[in-house]
Amino acid sequence: MxxxxxxxxxxxxxxxxxxxxxxxxxxxxxxxxxxxxxxxxxxxxxxxxxxxxxxxxxxxxxxxxxxxxxxxxxxxxxxxxxxxxxxxxxxxxxxxxxxxxxxxxxxxxxxxxxxxxxxxxxxxxxxxxxxxxxxxxxxxxxxxxxxxxPEESAGRRMQTEFIALPPFWTVGQALDYIGETDGLPEVFFEVFVVNPTFRLSGSVPLDRLLRTKRGVKIGEVVTADRHVVNVTDDQEDVARVFERYNLISAPVVDEAGRLVGVLTVDDIVDVIQEEADEDLKALGGVAGDEELSDSFWYIARSRFTWLFLNLIAANLASFVISMFEDELQKMVALAVLMPIVASQGGNAGTQTMTVAVRALATRELRTSNAGRIIARELLVGLFNGVVFAVIMAVVVFARFGVADLGFVIALAMIINLVAAALGGILIPLTLNRFKIDPAVSSGPFVTTITDVVGFFAFLGIASLWFQT
Amino acid sequence: MxxxxxxxxxxxxxxxxxxxxxxxxxxxxxxxxxxxxxxxxxxxxxxxxxxxxxxxxxxxxxxxxxxxxxxxxxxxxxxxxxxxxxxxxxxxxxxxxxxxxxxxxxxxxxxxxxxxxxxxxxxxxxxxxxxxxxxxxxxxxxxxxxxxxPEESAGRRMQTEFIALPPFWTVGQALDYIGETDGLPEVFFEVFVVNPTFRLSGSVPLDRLLRTKRGVKIGEVVTADRHVVNVTDDQEDVARVFERYNLISAPVVDEAGRLVGVLTVDDIVDVIQEEADEDLKALGGVAGDEELSDSFWYIARSRFTWLFLNLIAANLASFVISMFEDELQKMVALAVLMPIVASQGGNAGTQTMTVAVRALATRELRTSNAGRIIARELLVGLFNGVVFAVIMAVVVFARFGVADLGFVIALAMIINLVAAALGGILIPLTLNRFKIDPAVSSGPFVTTITDVVGFFAFLGIASLWFQT
Known part of the structure; x- marks a missing residue:
């Protein structure tokens, strides 16, 4: 058995x-x-x-x-x-x-x-x-x-097989119809109720159908769907609605309100997975559609683009450094220490950016709470900036015996961690405002800012300080 | 209306x-x-x-x-x-x-x-x-x-309300029972069939129940569930199964094979979202449980930990640089150029690591295909290393007029991009082998490797080259 x-x-x-x-x-x-x-x-x-x-x-x-x-x-x-x-x-x-x-x-x-x-x-x-x-x-x-x-619209993802009944049928008629008709959808969780022009008036879940007396009219047990999907809705928006309201299936209607299809949660699970996947890859500098089975050649080219942007950013940072060649020549410790400031800024900026990008994707970060989040990130940047400033001042003094150098790196650290916090939150918000995907585009901007500010603050303060 | x-x-x-x-x-x-x-x-x-x-x-x-x-x-x-x-x-x-x-x-x-x-x-x-x-x-x-x-187990997530029937009941009896009994689960998609000791023998989806003649015995239309969940299974593993096999609900059994609950896809959607969220945040250096509503103080502390690890890595890189103080003193262009090599390596390593971490999480990267993926990443690293080596050699020659310096940065770039590819794939694989979450822990290792190798290769090759 x-x-x-x-x-x-x-x-x-x-x-x-x-x-x-x-x-x-x-x-x-x-x-x-x-x-x-x-x-x-x-x-x-x-x-x-x-x-x-x-x-x-x-x-x-x-x-x-x-x-x-x-x-x-x-x-x-x-x-x-x-x-x-x-x-x-x-x-x-x-x-x-x-x-x-x-x-x-x-x-x-x-x-x-x-x-x-x-x-x-x-x-x-x-x-x-x-x-x-x-x-x-x-x-x-x-x-x-x-x-x-359009691609990635509800119309592309929907199933056009569904059960639609008129409101004047009884529950018994509906059950008999389901039981005896061939060619119905393979799996379904609700039946839809439509008027003669196929305009949707609501749905009845299967389990409710089963628990209603056979003589009751369908029109009496129908509930208007609170979450009706339009054929042109973007699949990502639809996925958020499914997720937020724990939906199992939802009707899809055209511009005229006519029932044209149904979306079920198993398709939505794939969408959620895909979208999370794309954001995660984008933040790591990888094309959203890169798949494990892709060829060497495809991957090499797609990764190249992002690395090339980074190369431009790195050369910009290198240009900033070259503005201070004299100071570097005079005090080689500056060259030894400068990557620490840039690196801490880069990582702090990435932290803030990651949180911001994700919160934008899940629609948790909205205009109404953006002010509070910006203020909090600024405070976190300032706080950690001060803590790491103190740590590095001590380390530098212990390593080089120059108290002034400790002061310079401390000040640069605070400036760069505040800049990182600001860049990490404002860049995704700005890109999002201009309808540019923040997951894809924030990274290069944020690291450019933290590199440039990091090197400029550290070497600039050093050049002012040690000049006198 | x-x-x-x-x-x-x-x-x-x-x-x-x-x-x-x-x-x-x-x-x-x-x-x-x-x-x-x-x-x-x-x-x-x-x-x-x-x-x-x-x-x-x-x-x-x-x-x-x-x-x-x-x-x-x-x-x-x-x-x-x-x-x-x-x-x-x-x-x-x-x-x-x-x-x-x-x-x-x-x-x-x-x-x-x-x-x-x-x-x-x-x-x-x-x-x-x-x-x-x-x-x-x-x-x-x-x-x-x-x-x-245990936390995050199927037993925690399951619903203990379900409908379980003996196989000798008829479909008609089952339908009447569902229609007339109070206190049944609010929403259900299948009824389960159990033996007298409550051992699960399979399930019947609601729609199949509706399409079967009333006189037929439940035992004749039951199908053994291909995907039975154990109470102690981890929710992430369960989510993968739901996603992979497009399940809507699945029975949960105890060690003795007795039916104890049911998991439905709406709970699983939350798990999928949570797990993707955790991986994405972890890769950005943020604790998986950080939420937008968390207080300043909680966030500052949790971000600090990761930045502190990064500070140690940055100091290690700084130590590597200090080994070449003499060379930096003699040729300040080295200080100007060295962050470019480290930065390209860091980004290339992050790309590979992102893909590897995600593929491990979705169980796409397995022992059987790891060899092929490692080889491909190595090739991509080598290829992009050579391309960026040529670009930088030209840029450096144009900027400093020293052909030798172009050659040094080219060689260092190739070495670091290959190291980045190797680190980006081998570190997540190794951590995963030792049951350490690669999403959380790979980042600091990978950037340490690309920083250290980047600075050491560039400055080391320069010191050998210009010594003679």
Missing amino acids: REETDLAASRSGRGPEHDVDPIDVPGFVEAIVGAIDVRDVEALRGLVADLHETDLARLLEALPASERPRMIELLGSDFDFTALTELDETVRVQILQELSTQTVVEGLRDLDSDDAVYILEDLDEAEKQEILAQLPIPERATLQRSLDF | REETDLAASRSGRGPEHDVDPIDVPGFVEAIVGAIDVRDVEALRGLVADLHETDLARLLEALPASERPRMIELLGSDFDFTALTELDETVRVQILQELSTQTVVEGLRDLDSDDAVYILEDLDEAEKQEILAQLPIPERATLQRSLDF
Whole structure:
């Protein structure tokens, strides 16, 4: 009995499925490659039969690139195209380009509309049209309409399969309809109530439907959805609403208020993950779409851009240093100490910037509380500036025996940590105001400020102080 | 008609609810404070009546600290304690400490077990016990059991309200039971099937239940859950499974395989968000639990720790520089140029580290592909090292007219970018191997390496080159 097996697994402490990862079983990938090479369809089917679509995707990624389309063609209708939605974009596009159009068309027909759109949207226009042309007209029209919405909009992510009922039906009629109709969405959590022109008036969750007497009219148990999504809403904004209000699914309406689709939380989980991923990478100076499976060449070029910007910033800082060549010549200790001031500033600025960028992304930092946060960051910068000023004054005196040098580094440290705090919060806020993604662009500005201010303050104060 | 209003909103292009944020309406917070101050309960009730629990939480955060518990006490049973789960921890603990135990006990009784545990777990042991002691025994026992599981485990996050049925019931019996029983979970997506000793044998999703003939036995439509969670599983691991396999809910079992709770995706969304948040902050040198509402003093101290580590690293780099005081004295251009080499290395190292840390967190980077990724990062480092070496050689020659100096900086640049790539990938991998969170600890190591190698390579090569 299948249930018993599963139970035995958890009883024996092996834990959930993720502990026994089929793809990581030694020899599994090799067995797949072997079966593909001898075109042993039976063996191949047996090996992948129990794989979840996600594991099927991970298997594809683990295969050599040339074997991927071959495996799909061999499996034919036994290959679940949903797996393609779980692939890194690079791998997905590569596979789609090598598969025959016939295979892609047949694979797409089995999918929910949101998955089909997700697979199609990365292809170039010609390939997309070639595939769409071979789909039956109703399916083609649905997909085409979703593809006409902007990228990363709710219209692209929504599923166009849903259950919509008129308010005068009874709960019993609704339950019978659900029970007896074929072709309903694979998974659904609520039924929607629409008027004759398909304008949305609300929804009834499945569990409420079950707990209502059969004779009651749907119109009496419907609740207006508090969170209706517009087709053109950005997926990131939609994700925030799902997250904030713990939604499981939400209706999507067009400009006329007509129900056109539904968004479910499992798609939103991917959006949340993607957006967090992009911010995290952007702050580290990496392109948001860089994936682990990307080629050396793609990554080298994309990282180059950011490093090149940094090189310009570093040369600017170097130019500031060169303004004080005479002082450096006279007192080599300045050269030894100056990177400490710049480095502390850079790190303090990054701390503030990280918090600001994240709070902007989660919409926690708003106009109403920006003043308070700026003031707090300034205070933190001043406080830590003073503490590190004292520490470095002592260290420098102990190391070089020159009290004046300790005073100079202390003053420069305070100035740079305050500048870091200001830059760290004001730069993301300003970029955000001008609709520039603060996660992507704040870093170079902040470090340029802390480098330039750090070197200039330290060497400038030293040159004034020791001149007299 | 309420539906029409909602519809009108989307028709007129105002979009979903998040565009008309009640908390941001000018004068709203002031009106609340006014009502609290004159103890006008009726006015207060009217103002908050339509707020979603999440907006109620945001209102609490917008109020002065002293008004928060006063508002809750005034609202009495009209205040939905679920709102407390949406607060920043600092604010939640402050409120709970000021509320009377009586109010907290009554508020908790209305909640699902997972929400009650979430609120209780941050309190100190004495407060927790005081509250638990006043709860009725069955509720107390349930909460106590959840609280006995480790922090951040599935047992803490799970809801203990679920529907469990024997396999010999018919679908009709199940539907009638759901329709007629009070006290069932507020929202559920599947019913579970258990044997007489409450061992889990599988589940039936609600939609499948609806589409099956009433006479069919539950045991015939049950599917074994492929993803059973153990109570002691870490919430981050559980979140990965939900995300990877697009789960909506999953059963939680104890060591004996007995069903003890259910985890739903809305809780998991918060976990995903939290974990991404922690990694992002950690990479920026900020404590994972730092929240926008934290006090100046808490933040100053928590940021200090990281900056202090950085200060030690910066002093180490400064020590390396001081080994070359003679060379710096003889050729001040070295002091002007050395930060460029260190800075490029630091940024390249951060890029690699960011990608590695994220890939480890999402479990994309595994033993099986680590070799390939290390090789690729090395190649990228070497490639960008050579490109920036050529650029800087030209810049330095143009600026100082000394070809030899260009050669020295070029060589140092290549060495440091390769070191950055190696450090950026090997340090996170090593920390991860020793079960140390790479997001928190990689940064200081990586920048220390790139600073030390950068200064040492540049000044060292210069000293060898110009000695002869």
